[in-house]
Amino acid sequence: MKPIIALDADGVLLDYNLAYRRAWDKAFNTLPSERDPLAYWPIDRWDVLKLEGNELAHFRAYFDQQFWSEIPAISGAVEACLALRKAGYQLVCVSAMDKRYEAARLKNLRDCGFPIERVIVTESLESVISPKAAALRELHPVAFVDDYLPYLRGIPNNVHAALVLREPNGSPNVGPDLMLAHSQHADLIEFSRWWLDCRGPVREFLF
Template sequence: MSNSKLIALDADGVLLNYNLAYASAWERAFGQRPALRNPQAYWAIDRWGVETLQGADLDRFRACFDAQFWSSVPAISGAVQACEKLVSAGYELVCVSALKPEFAQARQANLRAHGFPIEQVIATSNAGSVECSPKAQALAQLKPVAFVDDFLPYFAGVDQAVHKAVHKALILREPDGSPNTGPGLQQMDSTHTNLAQFADWWLERPHQIENNDESRF
């Protein structure tokens, strides 16, 4: 049975703007902020006018994704307010992020600095498989009533892990190059453009939520 008052939220792309932070990391590594190339690109490397890196330059860039980076990612517009609405309605929020566990504390500090009403961050790393999301085990333990993520592959195996008790909500966001396409969309319980839209939709349908309505929306 699920915890009817617990909602699990992804961080990057749902709560926090990783794509914007990516440009800041590039500027930190190379001293120049990249130009915006495609604001509708899902992946940061396609969104900004950057080249593919190799060797020492790649190592230099990767080194910038440290605790300082993960503690300073900007919040997505409206995400803090969406979380506040959910908490005011009686829900507890937990962040489940495919992040290296060593950066969980930095992520928690980042959320706290923005004022997110989230007291727990679970970092799962991103070592999953096609059949099973790296987040499935954490969700099996948490048993939330809903799980919100912006990356369709991270829903793989969640039904089996949580015994179909979790509402799966996909944030679609930028469409160009998005992995959020194909037959897997049929397994989602709802889709939304951002967390703010999800929160409003969720809170307007209390009878469906309380009853864990299995229909697709």
């Protein structure tokens, strides 16, 4: 069995921020301009209002099957995954999202060209322990890559925890929990190059 590398989707594989902008355009017929290109959260990156009540419900209605099946890939992410796959690693997406969109997420990844055959969906609730921890205990990956520091809490100690830092403004990737990350990277392609430099292809990793 090939060693598994578990990958988060939004912010690691897929550009959720860009998809958020597109959803806003569909909902309100206005394509928001960019307010802060270094903002971590889409509501801070784009020049949009904070919605409440009926307007918020109207906007959320656009986060449907189509939305979750058409999020664009982050630049370089497909190439990073292809390099890891070529080196002999099996890639599995572990994503905190609504279970009903699991099939849409897999379709999205496959349509983008990611060599990923399996998506594991977990809860997205905030807690002391990562909602992805239980899935990772069952999956036994050699590494887990996420862009959200709280999701590294409580994952198995023998799993290499790699943190993608990406945009810094308003980022949750700060503070004492940074010690949970065994390595930090600007994006997935930087992680893949670093991992393969350190570990090499699977035949070297195993023997």
